[in-house]
Amino acid sequence: MTTTATASQPTCDAEQSEVLKPIEQYFLGHARDDAAPMRLAFLPTAHIESMRDGVFTSWPLDVYCERFKGTPAADEADRRRTVDWIDIGGLSAAAKITLVHGPVTFTDYFVLLKTADGWKIANKAFHGRPS
Template sequence: MRSLILAASLILAAPLAHAQDKDEAGARAAVNHYLAGHATGSAAEFGAAFHPKAMLYWNRDGSFAERTLADFIAAAATGKPAVDEAQRRRWIESLDVTGNAGMAKVVLDYPSVRFVDYLSLVKADGEWRIVNKIFQADRKEQ
């Protein structure tokens, strides 16, 4: 009887694990588009990463600041890599996905500043997209 219960639970768990793996891969793909946008300056990469209604929030000199996705892309999408791209590093520090929601912590380590981004992700209409970004920027001494 015990073996039967174990076998049944494994059979039921397999599709859930597969769905979780697919969702994590989809969320990771959205974050990788975001990282590629920074590396290449590509508006298309940022567009593939973010939901069109996404917003960005941060603290600027002690005050709350916000930016629309359109304003972010206009400032970040230069169409070419940064001059110091070879010295820049970016990585996904963590990714947590539950159902159709997820959170990624991303580090962007540049020569003059280190960003830590927290990206909220949602799976809507079958696609994972970043819907919210908050970040901390720490300037480095030159």
């Protein structure tokens, strides 16, 4: 399954469409460099985690959102964001996302939970590599 924040959605069932909603907010947050859509996409307790130069990093959502300043990247029109796959198991789901952001390609893995407010990203683990 491949989708972007601006392209039409692929054919998928109703639950997959619901799982895509926070992912679309995440894509929008990146596109606009805006923390507001990120806060809609993630649970407030979410952590964003990675290994950087052999060092484990774990940011709470508030720290992650500080990175967004409201100034889209100069190369935003050339950036690509795709959903590689979604796997749903009851009230939990996982998704693999690829983001091609200029010289770096990121692979994001999301754990999502279905809450009273709909699907939310509970945690994100990611890896960046040269494009």
